[in-house]
Amino acid sequence: SVIYLKDYQVPPFLIESTQLRFELEDDRTLVKAELRLTRNPECQVKPRGLLMHGDESLRLCRLAVDGQVLTAKDYSIDAGTLTIAEVPDQFILESVVEIDPAKNTALEGLYLSDGVYCTQCEAEGFRRITYYLDRPDVMSVFTTTVVADKARFPVLLSNGNPVAEGDDSDGRHWVTWEDPFPKPAYLFALVAGDLKHIEDTFTTASGKQVALRLFAEEKDLDKLDHAMTSLKASMRWDEQVYGREYDLEIYMIVAVDFFNMGAMENKGLNVFNTSCVLASQKTTTDAGFQRVEAVVAHEYFHNWSGNRVTCRDWFQLSLKEGFTVFRDAEFSADMNSRTVKRVEDVQLLRTAQFSEDAGPMAHPVRPASFIEISNFYTMTVYEKGAEVVRMIHTLLGPDQFRAGSDLYFERHDGQAVTTDDFVAAMEAASGRDLTQFKRWYSQAGTPVLDITDEYDPSESVYRLRVKQSCPPTPEASEKAPFHIPLQVGLLSPEGTDMPLENGATTVTLELTESEQTFTFTGIPQKPVPSLLRGFSAPVKLNYAYSQAELVFLMQHDSDGFNRWEAAQKLGVIILQALIADYQAGRELILSDALVGAYRAVLNDTTLDPAMVAKVLTLPSQAYLGELSTQIDVDAIHAAREFAMNALACALEAEFSQAYKRCLIDVAYQPSAEQVAQRMLKNLCLSYLLRAGKPEYLALAQQQFSDADNMTDEQAALALVVHSNYQDAAPAMLSQFYSRWSQESLVVNSWLAVQASNPCPGALSQVEALMQHEAFNMKNPNKVRSLIGAFCGQNPVNFHAKDGSGYRFLADQVVALNELNPQIASRLVAPLTKWKRYDETRQQLMRDQLQRIMDSAELSRDVYEVVSKSI
Ligand code: ARG
Numbered sequence: 001s002v003i004y005l006k007d008y009q010v011p012p013f014l015i016e017s018t019q020l021r022f023e024l025e026d027d028r029t030l031v032k033a034e035l036r037l038t039r040n041p042e043c044q045v046k047p048r049g050l051l052m053h054g055d056e057s058l059r060l061c062r063l064a065v066d067g068q069v070l071t072a073k074d075y076s077i078d079a080g081t082l083t084i085a086e087v088p089d090q091f092i093l094e095s096v097v098e099i100d101p102a103k104n105t106a107l108e109g110l111y112l113s114d115g116v117y118c119t120q121c122e123a124e125g126f127r128r129i130t131y132y133l134d135r136p137d138v139m140s141v142f143t144t145t146v147v148a149d150k151a152r153f154p155v156l157l158s159n160g161n162p163v164a165e166g167d168d169s170d171g172r173h174w175v176t177w178e179d180p181f182p183k184p185a186y187l188f189a190l191v192a193g194d195l196k197h198i199e200d201t202f203t204t205a206s207g208k209q210v211a212l213r214l215f216a217e218e219k220d221l222d223k224l225d226h227a228m229t230s231l232k233a234s235m236r237w238d239e240q241v242y243g244r245e246y247d248l249e250i251y252m253i254v255a256v257d258f259f260n261m262g263a264m265e266n267k268g269l270n271v272f273n274t275s276c277v278l279a280s281q282k283t284t285t286d287a288g289f290q291r292v293e294a295v296v297a298h299e300y301f302h303n304w305s306g307n308r309v310t311c312r313d314w315f316q317l318s319l320k321e322g323f324t325v326f327r328d329a330e331f332s333a334d335m336n337s338r339t340v341k342r343v344e345d346v347q348l349l350r351t352a353q354f355s356e357d358a359g360p361m362a363h364p365v366r367p368a369s370f371i372e373i374s375n376f377y378t379m380t381v382y383e384k385g386a387e388v389v390r391m392i393h394t395l396l397g398p399d400q401f402r403a404g405s406d407l408y409f410e411r412h413d414g415q416a417v418t419t420d421d422f423v424a425a426m427e428a429a430s431g432r433d434l435t436q437f438k439r440w441y442s443q444a445g446t447p448v449l450d451i452t453d454e455y456d457p458s459e460s461v462y463r464l465r466v467k468q469s470c471p472p473t474p475e476a477s478e479k480a481p482f483h484i485p486l487q488v489g490l491l492s493p494e495g496t497d498m499p500l501e502n503g504a505t506t507v508t509l510e511l512t513e514s515e516q517t518f519t520f521t522g523i524p525q526k527p528v529p530s531l532l533r534g535f536s537a538p539v540k541l542n543y544a545y546s547q548a549e550l551v552f553l554m555q556h557d558s559d560g561f562n563r564w565e566a567a568q569k570l571g572v573i574i575l576q577a578l579i580a581d582y583q584a585g586r587e588l589i590l591s592d593a594l595v596g597a598y599r600a601v602l603n604d605t606t607l608d609p610a611m612v613a614k615v616l617t618l619p620s621q622a623y624l625g626e627l628s629t630q631i632d633v634d635a636i637h638a639a640r641e642f643a644m645n646a647l648a649c650a651l652e653a654e655f656s657q658a659y660k661r662c663l664i665d666v667a668y669q670p671s672a673e674q675v676a677q678r679m680l681k682n683l684c685l686s687y688l689l690r691a692g693k694p695e696y697l698a699l700a701q702q703q704f705s706d707a708d709n710m711t712d713e714q715a716a717l718a719l720v721v722h723s724n725y726q727d728a729a730p731a732m733l734s735q736f737y738s739r740w741s742q743e744s745l746v747v748n749s750w751l752a753v754q755a756s757n758p759c760p761g762a763l764s765q766v767e768a769l770m771q772h773e774a775f776n777m778k779n780p781n782k783v784r785s786l787i788g789a790f791c792g793q794n795p796v797n798f799h800a801k802d803g804s805g806y807r808f809l810a811d812q813v814v815a816l817n818e819l820n821p822q823i824a825s826r827l828v829a830p831l832t833k834w835k836r837y838d839e840t841r842q843q844l845m846r847d848q849l850q851r852i853m854d855s856a857e858l859s860r861d862v863y864e865v866v867s868k869s870i
């Protein structure tokens with residue numbers, strides 16, 4: 001059944017306080033709840049009864065209202081709800097339910113991760129723990145007691161501050177936690193296990209001492225330092241940039257290996273996927289270090305943007321996620337290289353989010369309806385949602401944006417609100433009218449800007465004519481114009497920024513109509529426009545640049561992002577021509593323009609090596625696919641392979657020199673500077689392996705053996721495994737496995753390297769690995785590393801013409817549908833994009849979607865995605 005935003009109604013009852021007692025035992029867990037309920041004064045209707053959420057898996061042992069035990073005639077239970085026929089206006093509801101965490105493979109609610117009890121309640125997991133009003137606009141003060149065997153579960157955690165503890169005579173012990181901040185049930189958390197921790201303290205701006213404790217299994221205790229450093233940096237940054245302080249006496253993070261997503265911002269007790277919190281030089285790549293920093297910050301920032309101010313309903317998910325992603329992106333930009341961070345975020349947005357926007361599951365940042373909310377933790381809600389907040393920041397400027405966020409937090413602290421409330425605070429603080437801007441929240445689809453220009457030398461006038469349009473998406477075929485901030489600079493023929501209004505070199509043009517012309521006066525020469533600087537809006541932009549203009553922008557644009565973008569655009573033009581040549585059976589020839597441009601960048605030692613690496617990376621297979629009307633996987637792959645091989649041969653000497661320049665002889669650090677050097681070094685190695693000389697295989701093997709860090713070791717492994725040196729791969733793979741078989745996260749990268757191998761035979765390799773001791777279908781990280789990587793990062797093999805990849809994915813989706821619906825429904829995404837491929841593949845993909853549809857009983861999660869895409 002479909003749930004609609006327009007049907008929202010305030011809850012008839014509120015829960016003033018929630019007292020929970022968990023008795024954890026091997027074959028069952030008892031959950032006792034004592035809820036103080038009261039009618040919601042804001043609710044117009046006064047139903048006689050009370051309807052609560054509760055999963056079918058709950059076994060009700062006792063139910064009492066104000067101490068009166070209810071019998072079967074007083075209430076009814078059906079799939080998902082419990083209804084008590086009649087209740088007073090204010091009362092205490094007691095319940096006891098029995099649940100079975102050991103059998104919980106969906107990893108929602110209370111479950112066991114490698115023997116550690118933990119919870120995941122967002123979005124609707126709490127109803128798998130007990131009967132409750134499991135909706136974010138019901139906020140309650142929680143007191144939680146956890147009871148368990150002391151020897152096996154020495155650590156017992158929940159939200160808030162610990163207030164009491166004790167030992168029972170039977171070897172069990174208990175701890176009581178109190179969280180003074182009212183919160184919705186989705187922010188509840190409980191952890192019990194044999195965990196160790198590291199500890200530090202943070203003194204807030206107003207002088208409050210906060211204890212910081214990060215928990216993990218003993219073997220991983222040495223991998224928590226980076227998370228601790230990141231946490232302290234995040235706490236300081238939120239004080240300095242947003243004026244937000246932490247509010248409890250203790251902040252805890254727990255690392256667990258079985259987790260559906262990245263991490264969860266439960267009040268005072270974050271639960272993290274090990275992949276987003278553990279980091280060490282030997283086992284974690286630079287990208288891994290940066291992910292840990294970003295996710296720790298993200299969850300910390302939620303304490304204000306999410307917890308203190310939360311969502312009224314799940315249609316508002318981007319209220320907290322879009323804002324928090326924007327906040328964590330700005331944090332990462334401040335900690336590392338701002339331009340590199342922006343390039344990486346835009347690459348992700350333009351591949352994954354744009355393709356979502358063009359597919360059958362396209363939805364607005366604030367969806368209007370859903371079947372299963374878990375399906376809406378999407379690139380659109382998170383990443384596009386963050387772009388929407390970034391555009392507000394651009395339109396208002398940093399000072400008014402800060403005033404708006406201050407007002408938002410002040411107005412709504414302790415409330416559950418909407419994206420409209422967020423925008424209203426921004427409007428009130430800035431005096432700007434954002435009515436039209438709000439279409440970004442309600443209209444799906446990626447807007448397209450078609451730009452032309454003209455220069456009139458007699459009047460020194462330059463004009464930009466901008467047309468905006470937006471393709472239809474499932475929820476609407478017609479789109480009203482968006483309010484789009486288009487940041488623009490004009491370059492003189494000498495390559496300098498021309499002064500525009502008030503001497504500024506970048507101006508923000510505000511598009512509000514489907515067609516607009518912007519006039520610049522006093523322009524002495526015909527400029528080269530630098531359009532959409534910093535990627536100031538999540539749009540596609542067409543302007544007929546010549547190759548020479550793009551090379552010019554690569555060298556001279558003062559906007560670092562647009563220098564990279566010019567290189568991408570040049571790469572796109574050249575690769576699209578190669579793709580057409582390949583399709584027509586013509587000989588492939590690499591353009592001198594690209595070689596020359598690459599050589600200039602490679603030889604310019606004044607540039608940030610990370611940006612050199614980004615510029616010298618051709619547009620990805622995914623991006624080129626996203627730009628095509630019909631995706632020809634093989635042609636795109638062949639064109640890229642050809643271009644990379646040709647570049648390698650043409651620039652071998654330069655790549656070799658740059659490789660040597662990037663060698664580091666000081667101690668490893670995941671600092672922006674060293675990360676940049678390793679990035680460029682490994683990019684050079686990737687080209688050198690294509691130059692056709694065995695000495696470069698030896699170089700890669702030497703790097704593999706000598707590396708003192710996972711970045712260099714894994715890069716060498718992946719490059720050789722994915723190269724033409726197929727004979728060298730098995731030995732390196734088995735060496736790598738025997739070295740790291742005890743490090744689950746490293747083994748994941750070993751699985752992913754093989755699963756994403758474009759060489760023939762990858763599917764049988766993946767099938768063999770599914771039987772390997774290292775694989776476990778119940779662990780989402782393993783599933784993502786093997787099945788997810790094959791279907792998402794190995795286009796040539798996944799889209800094999802015989803349909804074998806599609807059949808394989810359908811089989812796995814059917815199996816996972818029973819075990820873990822959330823993972824199953826995420827995994828199926830590549831099949832849903834069938835419309836983008838040739839007719840033969842379309843048919844093969846649809847056949848497999850139909851096969852999933854016809855198989856057994858589908859979870860809501862898989863049903864929604866598959867039924868909407870057939
Ligand atoms: N709120 C979490 C975050 O973005 C995501 C948790 C969502 N989990 C889920 N199973 N849907 O940080």
Ligand code: ZN
Pocket residue numbers: 298302320321324
């Ligand atoms: Zn989040």
